[in-house]
Amino acid sequence: MALLELQDLSFSYRNRPGVLDRITLTVPPVPFLSILGPNGAGKSTLLKILGGILEATCGTVAVEGVRIEPHQDLSTLLAYVPQSLHLPMEMRVIDFVLLGRPHAMHLTGRVRAYDVEKAFGALEQVGCREFWKENLTELSGGEQQKVLIAKALAQETKVLLIDEPVTHLDLRNQMEVLTLLRGLATEEGRKIVAVMHDVNQAREFTDYALFLRFGKVGAAGPSREVICRETVQSVFEIGVEERVGLFVRSSTKTMHPSGPLY
């Protein structure tokens, strides 16, 4: 079953038409898909449409064979992880992760033991169990990102939609988060769709890449094949004179497997 099926998908904001422009695409059932492209290309918008957060102007979307309809509770199929969280008030890490268990609460306000264990288990998985009673807003960027992922894990969905998981993190945290996601995809059979900026990381960690450009598909295919100098040049409109592919030849066949593209 295809991971994503987009049929004639378009989306416009009221004052910005053509954010996504008649996209038709089928992404095979790969474990880890990256969505890449310049700012304003429609990456986050696509992710939000996949998560049922935004409603497509026209066209249809299916994730893992399930057609995404507006206002549908998708929390058992997929979990959405935003780029960052703007929490206006204190919240304990464990209370946040428990929100990934929508039926955790009895009518009386008590939390079911089963769900508490799941939430602690999810925190354990991302290595943040010891922070369970800390205030989420006071954690470092890397820890916060891991806790965001823990909530998604507690949801126990097959698909995780993650918006720019490493954009604001230092190198070490970037590696930790990406390795964690890669492990979830490979070892647990989760399907991960992540909006990313770093093409090198996308080539290194993800199986399939989808480039968006001006609301259309710029390129799509297995990461190791499609993420190459030509694609990056054309999608990001970087001139030949600039230092694109310093260590990479123009052909994918001779490309160094993990060498940087810029």
Add this chain to the structure above:
Amino acid sequence: MIEEFYRIERRKELGAILLLICCAGGAILYLSVGVVPVGLGESFRILLGYREGIDPGHLLAIEGIRLPRLIATLLVGAGLALSGTAYQSLFQNRLADPFVTGVSAGAVLGTTLAILLGFSSGFLGLGGITLFAFLGAMGTSLVVFILLGVLKRASSATILLIGISLNFFLSAVVSLLLFLHRNRIESIVLWTMGSVASASREKVFFALPVFLLGVAGIFASSRSLDYLVLGEDIARSHGIRVPRVRFRIILFASLLTSVCVSLSGVVGFVGLVTPNMARILTGTRHRSLLVYAALLGALFFLGADLLAKTLLSPSELPVGVVTSLLGVPVFAGLVWKSSRRIY
């Protein structure tokens, strides 16, 4: 770790029970205190329905005057706290209070009109002021709803701006009316300071169904509020229809605020501070947060009104003045204590 989690959960449950006991104790004390002092035991017996051997004067003081006022006090305290909690979570802003949509200014305008037009006889035993305050508050909410209907994709910030603008606009209308009728300023200004002294059986009977409807609506939205605190995107990804839920929450919170304002006038601080106190004590899960907020609101307002009616006995202070004078130090203490840990 999990054991500690449950230990904290049990502590929160005990805290709620303790608050409930304090409310009950406070209620009996409230019934006993007044111009005609009544023994605590006697108040308790009257409350339980015993009539034998009770001084008829005491019976009249408690059943005729103090009991309606007690119920009004509890309703106003709990109602403002619940409405404030709902608005704070909905707007993701800890500074939001029950009057954020302009409801209080609407109620003041209603009252001003009632006083200026001489509608004091009212309807079904209700004072004209109570009725006009309620209608003014609900009328303001209606304007907010119409604007929300017109601006379908209004953000939380837009709704806040609408509320603030309405507040300013209606306050200006009230000021204009006051300016034109300077001789009546005193009664209107006194009303805006807040008081439950005029609570009557009729007012309580009028308020109770509206109050219960509002409370039920807010409690039924507790799961949605849990997610709305995290922002619209996460709420939507959990299948919450944000505009519809937001409309519902504003509707029930407005009902609660309107009924409270019509009972007590504009009482500041309770609806702003008790939700924040509850957050410090119990955290952000709304099932327990709302219970804590309601109990704290009721207890806080009960204490404030007790002071309002006893400090300068036999005359009374406006309770709105006491809530602020009492509330600031209590809240400062709580913030100080909580600066090291969260609940």
